[in-house]
Amino acid sequence: xxSILAPKLHFRRLELQGGSLDRISRRVxxxxxxxxxxxxxxxxxxxxxxxxxxxxxxVPDGTEGGLFIGITYIYPGKVGDEYFMxxxxxxxxxxxxxxxxxxxxxxxxxxxxxxRTRTWAEKMEPGSVHYINGFTAHRTANTGSGMLxxxxxxxxxxxxxxxxxxxxxxxxxxxxxxxxxxxxDRA
Numbered sequence: 001x002x003s004i005l006a007p008k009l010h011f012r013r014l015e016l017q018g019g020s021l022d023r024i025s026r027r028v029x030x031x032x033x034x035x036x037x038x039x040x041x042x043x044x045x046x047x048x049x050x051x052x053x054x055x056x057x058x059v060p061d062g063t064e065g066g067l068f069i070g071i072t073y074i075y076p077g078k079v080g081d082e083y084f085m086x087x088x089x090x091x092x093x094x095x096x097x098x099x100x101x102x103x104x105x106x107x108x109x110x111x112x113x114x115x116r117t118r119t120w121a122e123k124m125e126p127g128s129v130h131y132i133n134g135f136t137a138h139r140t141a142n143t144g145s146g147m148l149x150x151x152x153x154x155x156x157x158x159x160x161x162x163x164x165x166x167x168x169x170x171x172x173x174x175x176x177x178x179x180x181x182x183x184x185d186r187a
Contacts, residue, residue, distance in 0.1 A: 008058075014103050014149050015054070016071050022055045026087070028079075033166045034087055034139075036173050036186060040080030049075055050084045059156050066156030073149045074107065074142040081175040083108075088139025088170065090114070092159030095134035101151045102128045106144030108181055112137040112170045119172040121183055124150060137165060141174050143181045 008019045029046030055070035077084040088110070091098075100109060107124040114135045122130055124140065132138050142148035172183040 014071070016056060016069070016151075019056050019058070022057060023052065025052045026050050031087065034085065034169070035079040035082055036169075037080030037082060040078075040082075044079060048077070050077065051075065051086055057156070061156060062159075063156045068154055068156050070152045071103070071149055072140065072152065073147055074105075074140060075147060076142050076145050078176070081177070083141040083143050083174055083176070083181065085110070085141035085174070086139045087162055088137055088165045090137045090161040090164055091134065091154075092161050093155075093157060096155045096158035097134050098132040098138070098152060098154040098158070100124070100130040100132065100140070102126055102130075103149045103151060105142060105146050105148035107148040107150075108141045108143055108174055110139050110141060110170060110172075110174055110183075112172075116168065116171045119170050119183060121174060121181075124148065137170065139165070139170070141181070143174075143176075 028044045028048045028050060031050060035041045051072060051074040053070055053072045055068060057068050059066035074084055102124040104126055108121040109124055109130050110121045112119040169186060171186060173186055174181055174183055
């Protein structure tokens with residue numbers, strides 16, 4: 001028996017392949033608490049696909065010292081002047097960091113500190129690498145006309161706190177102003 005093993009996962013053609021993969025899809029109807037313009041949101045078909053996530057969980061959830069891997073695909077689109085985006089979250093264990101690597105498309109990584117006093121964004125483009133500090137909420141928005149995809153790696157014990165963002169949102173929202181992605185205060 002050889003001690004050289006074949007890889008269990010591959011990034012091929014912007015996809016995660018191999019092993020046991022978890023897949024989730026988020027449609028407009030799943031995201032009623034994230035878009036600011038509720039009138040524009042109500043006008044969209046609730047079955048329209050906004051984003052998908054494919055993940056590999058090589059260790060059990062909650063394993064200290066383990067890592068999870070995933071790819072998120074955000075479709076182009078808007079709700080009013082807000083770009084299609086992910087729900088956004090803090091980690092349940094707040095001090096856990098995460099890394100994103102943009103694979104295709106154009107987007108913004110929107111970040112917010114824990115007390116909601118500072119919200120900022122980093123431009124995502126193919127090859128850009130983004131380190132997300134612990135104690136930082138994060139979500140991504142597709143600001144381009146094609147698919148935005150990025151790989152992610154996060155601690156398997158980090159967990160996701162979506163409730164805080166669902167209840168309070170980010171302190172700023174990303175909208176298109178004059179053809180340019182712009183962070184503005186929530187009204």
